[in-house]
Amino acid sequence: MKAKELREKGIEELTKLLAEKRDSVRKARFEVAAKQAKNTKLIGNEKKDIARILTLIQEKQGVAKPAV
Numbered sequence: 001m002k003a004k005e006l007r008e009k010g011i012e013e014l015t016k017l018l019a020e021k022r023d024s025v026r027k028a029r030f031e032v033a034a035k036q037a038k039n040t041k042l043i044g045n046e047k048k049d050i051a052r053i054l055t056l057i058q059e060k061q062g063v064a065k066p067a068v
Contacts, residue, residue: 001049003056011060018053021046 006014025046031037059065 001052003052006052006056011057014053014057014060018050018057021050021053025050 001017006017009017025043028037028040028043028046032040032043
């Protein structure tokens with residue numbers, strides 16, 4: 001997901017999306033461990049999305065400074 005798309009969402013939506021992404025990473029790890037996954041790059045992409053979401057949540061709560 002693009003950061004621009006994420007900025008338009010509220011904290012509640014971001015929190016819900018964060019839970020979905022974390023669940024997706026967990027499932028992908030199990031698939032890789034069981035040698036069922038073909039696209040292992042998915043885990044890295046999802047983890048980057050999680051980092052973006054966490055950053056935006058902190059910005060909206062006033063903890064972190066917004067990116068320029």
